[in-house]
Amino acid sequence: MSPSALHVRKAPRQRRAVHTVDALLEAAALVLEADGLEGFNTNAVARRAGASVGSLYQYFPSKDALTLALVLREKRKFHEALVAAQALPTCREALASLVDLSARQQLTRPNLARLLDQEEARPEFRAALGDGSNFRLVLSAMLSKPGAPTHLCDDEPRRHLAADDLAAMIRGMTDAAGERGERDVYDLAYRIGAAVFGYLAVPPRQM
Amino acid sequence: MSPSALHVRKAPRQRRAVHTVDALLEAAALVLEADGLEGFNTNAVARRAGASVGSLYQYFPSKDALTLALVLREKRKFHEALVAAQALPTCREALASLVDLSARQQLTRPNLARLLDQEEARPEFRAALGDGSNFRLVLSAMLSKPGAPTHLCDDEPRRHLAADDLAAMIRGMTDAAGERGERDVYDLAYRIGAAVFGYLAVPPRQM
Amino acid sequence: MSPSALHVRKAPRQRRAVHTVDALLEAAALVLEADGLEGFNTNAVARRAGASVGSLYQYFPSKDALTLALVLREKRKFHEALVAAQALPTCREALASLVDLSARQQLTRPNLARLLDQEEARPEFRAALGDGSNFRLVLSAMLSKPGAPTHLCDDEPRRHLAADDLAAMIRGMTDAAGERGERDVYDLAYRIGAAVFGYLAVPPRQM
Amino acid sequence: MSPSALHVRKAPRQRRAVHTVDALLEAAALVLEADGLEGFNTNAVARRAGASVGSLYQYFPSKDALTLALVLREKRKFHEALVAAQALPTCREALASLVDLSARQQLTRPNLARLLDQEEARPEFRAALGDGSNFRLVLSAMLSKPGAPTHLCDDEPRRHLAADDLAAMIRGMTDAAGERGERDVYDLAYRIGAAVFGYLAVPPRQM
């Protein structure tokens, strides 16, 4: 794969072009949500967007680039809300807000969220996504806030690991809930919270 | 899809045939572990097994049947160990053992385990796999053992939901650990245990 | 089979596309005439048309759809001439003209005509071809014209049966003549006429 | 194809072998009648015969050889009855008997008869079947019997052509009747007779 095969081919300059790119990304989301990975092909996306494959390839050099752009778009949307959670003063409040966000986002478009989680994990994308999702970094930062377990505050590697664990738990539980068709955000958030705060309440392992 | 499209086409009679079937399944596991879903195609599997596609189709009526057989094989391996865990007297011991098993199994062939988890979720397979993975049922049974949270003992739907949550947490954390390349089973098991027992320690939500 | 699996996938919009579709149909005819059903495969047809398989599948959703389109094309050609025959005033003239047409058409591309007759009979196609070939209906209509045997005029089921018989005789004789490599249309038409009019001259069976 | 690829590989010597060959041929007939050309494959035939593919290939060097043997077997069966018809004194009686036989045979196993007619026409078989089916020769001989049209008695080529025509008419009509599912042998035979004797009643063409 060419090194640039994953990056948007050119920044859209004209307003129309911006619109086309948006339409393509939204179409990609719709197709993925409705038809799953199986129905997710460039022709279907272009058709859904009311554009032609040719246009798709004007803006995305490959199917993977489109997928990646979609992943980034969804992460970005999520990230804005995350920043607000980040601003909360205590660890507990921040985490609770983050859990709430995660549950809410997942139940909105469960298929999409789950499939993007999967795609994100593909080796081709790991590099392009930076060496860790910012979700993990945000979580790690929250674990430095007042009220966080003391054994994590000072031990950065351990804090990162805990952040990874929490991210994995949250993702696992939200994905499963979405797949099961759960609709009650509050109940789901409560249960995830149980796992998260329960995990943090346990003292570190003594070797 | 024909109703029998997922079931083994014929039982191997001769010793040679048994060997071929085994080789095919093992090759499928190897290919999946090494090349991912992308490289998982019938020709590749047959080649890796030192057999021909024709042989593959003698025993598996479709690619999906092969995948399903692999899923079942891995579940079976795991299930034997699970039965032992199930026999432990208290909820805590049983769960701890299950967590240990899960971590161990995942770190052996992380890619394979993760991809099979994914495949397992495909709608085509749900029916063939019984009405839920037995992992979930085993977990639910463990939550009825002595020492389990009292609020779960009597409330079956809630217990099932908790089992789903625990399964999702465990799966999420093991998958992530596998992807990260973690190798220390004990540490991983300890952290998963933290999440599991932490989750169970939290009282039920008051509506 | 999907309900639309036999219908043209999309109407060609550009001039180039129309040309491709025509080339594919003509290539299908050529391959069928030259190599028989055995050599009639999608790759061969595409190659002969100077196109790629992909193009074939842009316009025909399946091999059967291509075959059906070819059947319809040949029927359409024939049908135009049939309408003229239909317009003749007497039963004798109309039938004679029809026999003439049949002989002429068959000797032009004997293999093609015979194989398409065979394909036409396949159950998958019966539905898509309407509830009977119009050849049969045209024949039946001719048997209602002035000069037709009186015992058929009033008895519709019997007339339809006679039409079936005549169609079968004509088809059988033309097929055989084509296979033998006959080239004299007039002689063939005369002999078929003998069978047709001879058949009609015989009084109905007394039970 | 090797020159001997169509001939029975070896004459079965032992009684058991004779039985196997018969079973294979009968199985071939059953499969062809029940599942059509589509289901007619060597494994299916062997299974139906309670034998293995290997055994099939012991006696028939190729699938075509099996098909050919089946064609010959059916022709032979038919031929014995034909000899009796041949013995009748007048042309009319002989032909009537032949028509009757044809109708009867066709309606017994319509699918089989029709498909074998088709196979018979395949170029690969033409050579192996002698330069004309004996059906044609028998018909020609009948047209030399007392009561036959005088213009055919003396003109051998013309008589052969008439025999071809009659064969084609009969085959065409019986095939169609079988396909339609007709069951009344007498009515069918009467109508074929009409065509046959009608055809013969027409004077030769004056050029």
Next chain:
DNA sequence: TATGAATGAGTGTTCATTCAT
């Protein structure tokens, strides 16, 4: 710039035929 027609390597699957047991 946008379109959509064209491409063709790649994938799942079948089945006539061979050959070790």
Next chain:
DNA sequence: AATGAATGAACACTCATTCAT
């Protein structure tokens, strides 16, 4: 001789990608 496991060329069909218009 009989078995049935193994083979692999062949075929229908898909879809990411290119490019003439």
